[in-house]
Amino acid sequence: MKITVLSENTVPVSFGLTGEHGLSFCIENQGKTFLFDTGQTGIAVSNAKKLGIDLKKTEAVVLSHGHYDHADGLEAVLKEIGHPVKIIAHPSVFDAKYIVSANSKRYIGMKLRKEFIEGFLKASFEFHKSFTEIFPGVYMTGEVPFTNPYEKIPDALQVEKNGKLEKDFFEDDNSLILESGKGLIVLLGCAHRGIINILSSVKEKLNQPIHAVIGGAHLHDTGNEQFDFVKNYLKKEKIALLAPSHCTGIPKIFELQKDLHEKVQPAFCGSVFEF
Known part of the structure; x- marks a missing residue:
């Protein structure tokens, strides 16, 4: 299994790549190539x-959620792929x-509409709300429950429903889980529902290390209480x-x-992880 970071905020100087506020992974696993964001x-x-x-060679694109920095590269990616692919996401x-x-109020959702993606870019959609095996040994989390009092979504992140703005609880927030010989590999998009909520759900669903x-x-704007909770859990x-x-x-x-010392290796643009 090989995971390559194609898009991310930070680029090591020696890589010669271009960074952006965004995220995209290429996963090559068991003869399949697919993208996560x-x-x-x-x-x-x-x-x-x-x-x-x-x-x-890409067979599918999985979207972690509907924010522009994870999904607005979709048009360029689909044009480069050049053949119909499946897009897997929450509805x-x-x-x-x-x-x-x-x-102020700033739109941060996807710019592309489903009709354009299907009609002009010739992609098809596969929607899942719950934990699903999307390929052999590859899962998407679906809607992860909130199981601790520390991981909270900022009130500033909102969604329009029935013409009114309300707090966004990120029903669409998805992470990927890949089985490997060493244990589970968890890929996070933004972890809006909380990294510990996500990891707890993964352990419950698959019962594997x-x-x-x-x-x-999504720890950049967390307070000390939430960050300490996350850090202590990970330790x-x-x-x-x-x-x-x-x-x-x-x-x-x-x-x-x-x-956490040497366990922490930032996943900057161009980073490659092999398992």
Whole structure:
């Protein structure tokens, strides 16, 4: 199994790639190639070429949720793939999402509509709300329950329902789980429902040890109480690799490294993980 970061906020200088506020992974596993998220602008396509990855081999695209920085690279990616593929997501992925403050409201949902993707880009959709095996040994979490009092979604993240804005509880938030000989590999998009809620759900569903956790943990704006809860949980778990990125935030990644030491290896743009 090989996992390559095609799009992410940070690029090591020596890689010669381009970064963006976004996230995209290419997964090559058991003869299948598929993407988890597409980044924001299509940079995933140019970075894939520089990394020697042929996106035309892609069989499917899995979307973690409907935010622009994970899904707006979809048009460029599908055009590069050049043949009809399956897009796997939660049915709420097209909900109108906003970030709201006292003086502003900014749209942060997907720009593409389902009709355009199906009609013009010739992709098809497979929607799941619950935990599902999407390929042999590959699962999507579906709607993860909130099981602790610490991981909370900021009130500023909202969704439009029936013409009114309300707090977004991210029904569409999905993570990927891949079985490997070393244990489970968990890929996070943004972990809006909480990294610990997600890992607890994965352990309950599959009853297997978690070997690695890779991706966005949405810790950049967390307070001390929530961050300490997450950090202490991760210290107790026998996870061999924690590879945070994107919305985890660089300062929080460094704080995790202080306590978890060599287990923490940031998943920056161009990073490759093999299991």
